[in-house]
Structures are given as C-alpha cells and as structure tokens.
Amino acid sequence: MKKFIKKMPKVELHMHVEGSMEAETLWELAHHNDYKIGYNNIDELKAAYKFNNLTEFIDMYMLGTRVIKSEQDLYDVCMTYFKKCVEQNIQHTEIHSDIRTYVDYGYPPEFVINALHSAFIDAKRLYGITGGFMPCFIRHLGNDVAQQDLELMLPFKDKILAIGLSAIEVGYPPSLFKDTFAKVRDAGIHVIAHAGEEAPADYIWSAIKDIKVERIDHGIRCLDDERLVEYLVETQLPLTVCPQSNVALKIFKDMSQHTLPIMLDKGLNVSIHSDDPAHFNAYLTENMLSIVENTAVTKAGIIQMAKNAINGSFANSERKKELLLNLNNYCNN
Numbered sequence: 001m002k003k004f005i006k007k008m009p010k011v012e013l014h015m016h017v018e019g020s021m022e023a024e025t026l027w028e029l030a031h032h033n034d035y036k037i038g039y040n041n042i043d044e045l046k047a048a049y050k051f052n053n054l055t056e057f058i059d060m061y062m063l064g065t066r067v068i069k070s071e072q073d074l075y076d077v078c079m080t081y082f083k084k085c086v087e088q089n090i091q092h093t094e095i096h097s098d099i100r101t102y103v104d105y106g107y108p109p110e111f112v113i114n115a116l117h118s119a120f121i122d123a124k125r126l127y128g129i130t131g132g133f134m135p136c137f138i139r140h141l142g143n144d145v146a147q148q149d150l151e152l153m154l155p156f157k158d159k160i161l162a163i164g165l166s167a168i169e170v171g172y173p174p175s176l177f178k179d180t181f182a183k184v185r186d187a188g189i190h191v192i193a194h195a196g197e198e199a200p201a202d203y204i205w206s207a208i209k210d211i212k213v214e215r216i217d218h219g220i221r222c223l224d225d226e227r228l229v230e231y232l233v234e235t236q237l238p239l240t241v242c243p244q245s246n247v248a249l250k251i252f253k254d255m256s257q258h259t260l261p262i263m264l265d266k267g268l269n270v271s272i273h274s275d276d277p278a279h280f281n282a283y284l285t286e287n288m289l290s291i292v293e294n295t296a297v298t299k300a301g302i303i304q305m306a307k308n309a310i311n312g313s314f315a316n317s318e319r320k321k322e323l324l325l326n327l328n329n330y331c332n333n
C-alpha cells in the first residue's frame with residue numbers, strides 16, 4: 001500500500017507555497033539575505049517547527065515570508081516544492097499564496113505573481129508538471145484591502161488561475177467579500193475559498209451563495225448541516241480536505257477521529273491535500289498514508305479521491321483526460 005500510494009499519480013489543489021518551506025530552506029534564505037530570525041542554529045529552528053497551536057504556526061509561516069527578499073527567492077522556494085512533486089508523482093498542482101503580505105513589505109504586486117508564473121513555466125518544461133497560481137485575499141484584513149488587492153492583481157490576470165480567501169476564518173464570512181468576488185468572476189478568474197475549517201457550516205453556505213465558489217478549501221464542517229451535505233452531494237462541489245493540517249491545528253484530536261471516511265461514504269466530492277506540508281510534516285503521500293493507516297478509508301477510497309482531485313482541478317479538459325488516463329493505467333497495472 002505504501003509503495004502504491006507513493007508512486008500513484010497525484011493532483012494537489014490546496015497547498016500554500018510558503019507552507020512548503022522546510023526549516024533548512026528558511027535557514028539558508030535568512031543567512032543568504034542576512035536576515036536575523038532569532039534562532040541560533042538550525043536545530044533550534046527545527047524544534048520551533050513543532051508548534052503547539054495556531055499562533056505558533058502563523059508566526060513560523062510569517063517568518064518564512066520575511067526571509068524572502070526577491071522574486072528569485074520565491075521562485076527557488078517553488079522549485080524546491082516542484083522537486084518534491086516529482087518525488088511524489090504530483091503531476092498537476094494548484095498553489096495558494098497572497099500578494100498582500102509582500103505588498104505590505106514594500107514589494108510590487110507582480111513580485112509574487114511573476115515568481116510563481118516563472119516557476120510554473122519551468123516546472124512544465126523540466127518535469128511536465130502543470131497547474132497555476134491562486135492568490136488569496138487575507139480575510140481578517142477585510143473587504144477594503146481585498147478590493148485593493150484585486151485592483152493590483154487585475155493587470156496580471158492572465159497569470160492567475162483562481163482567487164481564494166484564506167487566513168483567520170471565524171468572524172470573516174465570505175459574505176463580507178461579495179462585491180469583490182463579483183468582480184473576480186467578471187474578470188473570468190475562478191473563485192475558491194477556505195470555508196468550514198474552524199468556522200461553522202454557515203460559512204460554507206455563504207461561500208456558495210454570496211461569492212459563488214467553484215471549490216471549497218477544507219469544508220469539513222459541512223457534516224453539521226444535513227441540508228448542506230445533500231446540496232454538496234447533488235452539485236458535487238469539490239472539497240479539498242487536508243487531514244494532517246486538521247490534526248496539527250487540533251480540529252481533530254488524532255487522525256483516527258478524522259471525518260474524511262464519513263464524507264467519502266456520503267458521496268461528497270472530497271480529495272486529500274497537504275495545506276502546509278513543511279509545517280505539518282506531511283506532503284501529499286504522507287497525508288494519504290496517514291488516512292489509510294488510521295481510518296476506515298481503503299485503497300479504493302484513495303483512488304476515488306485521486307480521481308476527484310483531477311476532476312475538481314481547473315486543468316483544461318484535455319489535461320484532465322491525460323491525468324485520468326495516467327491514473328487509470330497506474331491502477332490497472
């Protein structure tokens with residue numbers, strides 16, 4: 001099973017690029033850019049990666065953004081992740097980040113957009129990996145900032161696959177961003193949102209009704225609302241579930257408590273993703289393995305979710321066919 005999952009062709013739809021920054025990379029970038037991070041050696045930094053709560057996680061995530069000082073730095077972080085994709089046979093990946101953090105540091109909006117765009121061109125050329133960049137609005141900064149971010153990003157819309165909503169969920173429902181996402185849709189950009197991770201099922205309804213999402217990041221709280229589950233099963237709206245992230249952030253006590261098997265049984269369009277693989281110490285393979293080893297999900301469930309990820313992606317129909325063929329060939333051998 002371990003070998004089967006490791007080599008299985010995969011698609012990733014929920015991964016924040018700064019969350020793929022391993023302690024070694026952070027340490028090297030800090031050294032290279034002469035940025036003081038407050039840790040005396042790599043072992044101290046590695047120890048701090050084992051955080052105990054959301055605040056510690058956010059602090060480490062933000063430290064990662066501070067050691068990035070050029071487009072080249074961010075490009076290098078992406079390419080390190082793409083090398084990991086090759087190891088794990090991730091053939092298509094859609095990546096989150098945000099422009100706001102870097103704009104606030106004084107960089108132009110195209111800083112992140114160009115770094116990701118160049119990295120994707122090279123990932124396709126070198127490894128045959130496809131996908132795209134999905135900047136998120138930082139929801140706890142409010143709709144005015146989101147509106148400004150959109151204005152800054154629109155000139156580069158050809159390099160943007162989708163726009164999402166991320167960061168602190170509770171208190172910031174998607175309805176607050178209704179007018180901004182109407183403009184995102186008008187610009188022909190796909191709409192996604194983190195919803196129903198920590199906040200209740202109402203936030204998922206709001207993502208559906210108020211900003212008309214095409215995919216939900218997390219969505220695990222949908223199980224609290226029967227009518228919502230029915231709607232999600234009927235529409236097959238994709239939900240990108242990140243098991244190790246949920247356990248690390250204590251949404252579930254341990255992996256055996258994860259509700260993914262229930263979601264799968266109900267016929268929801270769920271798939272497995274890594275969220276912040278370096279911080280949660282689990283890339284896609286490790287997330288899948290942890291689910292089969294600790295829950296009732298079987299090999300058939302893993303294959304179903306791999307198919308769901310392909311169908312839930314924003315790849316064009318030709319590429320989806322190719323990805324499905326690769327998966328089918330692998331499973332039938």
Ligand SMILES: [Zn+2]
Binds near residue numbers: 217
């Ligand atoms: Zn996320």
